[in-house]
Amino acid sequence: MARKNEEVVLLVVGGSTGFVSAQEVYSHARESGSPIGLATVYRVLKSLVDAGKVELTFDDQGQARYCARGETHHHHATCRQCGRTIEFDDPDVERWAGAYAERIGFVEVRHVIEISGVCHTCASSH
Amino acid sequence: MARKNEEVVLLVVGGSTGFVSAQEVYSHARESGSPIGLATVYRVLKSLVDAGKVELTFDDQGQARYCARGETHHHHATCRQCGRTIEFDDPDVERWAGAYAERIGFVEVRHVIEISGVCHTCASSH
DNA sequence: AGCGTATATGAGAATGATTATCATTGTCAA
DNA sequence: TTGACAATGATAATCATTCTCATATACGCT
Incomplete structure (x- = not known):
């Protein structure tokens, strides 16, 4: 095979x-x-x-x-114009998400954080 | 009409x-x-x-x-089991998103933050 | 009012991604 | 080899969403 x-x-x-x-x-x-x-x-x-x-x-x-999904959990920032994707993994926001979930009593929490905007390149070539 | x-x-x-x-x-x-x-x-x-x-x-x-979309920008935490939705608006994470976008040079930024999990009620009635 | 044109509407058909079906094929232990 | 059973792929079915088009409505002008 x-x-x-x-x-x-x-x-x-x-x-x-x-x-x-x-x-x-x-x-x-x-x-x-x-x-x-x-x-x-x-x-x-x-x-x-x-x-x-x-x-x-x-x-x-x-x-x-x-x-x-690699070893590391991460999120994405996507440019609405060129579609380029930047991966990011920011411990601050991870910590925040965990703390927030605990505060409202949620378990087995997943979170999705998507940032979209216009990247530097597209913005300047406008 | x-x-x-x-x-x-x-x-x-x-x-x-x-x-x-x-x-x-x-x-x-x-x-x-x-x-x-x-x-x-x-x-x-x-x-x-x-x-x-x-x-x-x-x-x-x-x-x-x-x-x-009301006057105030906010996000949601959704229970995967009962579908209940909790709205939240946390200045910490807003500040973080803005700062992060600036760091990577994005403008006209929107962000979506979705938290999903199992809420306290569903978790305890399991 | 009377007329003409542009826009909005809704019923139903068309689209397209996803899922289910089902006959066939591969796997593997005995 | 054989029989049981899971995996596969072609194709049909599903279902949210979009398109089409005939009709209705709003708006301007005389």
């Missing part, structure tokens, strides 16, 4: 910077020679998300986008 | 605590006697979002959910 499907999907997701859509995972996997089907892409992605190996968010149009 | 459609939609969205889906807006509006159509609900919601009067996010399944 060429390669296990889960492996193929992880390679594609992990090999991309930023987020990829399920359809992109599918076409990239096919381009790289895997005979994987779209249904399996969705199945594998879902199991990877459940397993915590891949992160799932939704873009401005509500489409699912996936991103390999 | 009974009432302008935009008014009806704003009433429904504003009259709900937390987020509502477009379908919910539609059925609530119909229940309250408006002959509004689903297409118009979507049209009006989109224009309200563009106008900044309504905020748009996506839930765990990628469905759009709308929320009236």
Whole structure:
């Protein structure tokens, strides 16, 4: 067998910077020679998300986008004009989120922090 | 005419605590006697979002959910089990977001901070 | 009022991402 | 090899959202 499907999907997701859509995972996997089907892409992605190996968010149009979760938890800042994504991991805000969750009595807390704006490059080339 | 459609939609969205889906807006509006159509609900919601009067996010399944944007900027903590929503507005995190955006050179910054977890009630009744 | 034009509306069709179905194929222990 | 069972992929179904278009309404002008 060429390669296990889960492996193929992880390679594609992990090999991309930023987020990829399920359809992109599918076409990239096919381009790289895997005979994987779209249904399996969705199945594998879902199991990877459940397993915590891949992160799932939704873009401005509500489409699912996936991103390999590395060792470190982090968030993203996205430029609304060029789409460039900056990853960040700020201990201050992590600490804040944890403290806040505790204050309101939430457990098993996840948080999503998305910052969007216009990056320096786009703003100056305006 | 009974009432302008935009008014009806704003009433429904504003009259709900937390987020509502477009379908919910539609059925609530119909229940309250408006002959509004689903297409118009979507049209009006989109224009309200563009106008900044309504905020748009996506839930765990990628469905759009709308929320009236009041005078004060705030964020939400949602219980994954009962769906209850707690609004919060914490100056610390606002300050952090602003400072961070400046640090990476972003302008016209918006940020979304979503906290999800299991609330005290659900956790203890488990 | 009468007329013309532009805009808004709603019913239903079309779209497109995601999910379910199901026959087929691969896996593996006995 | 064989039988049980999970994994796969093609395709159909689902469902939120968007598009289309015929109609209705608002607005300006005479």
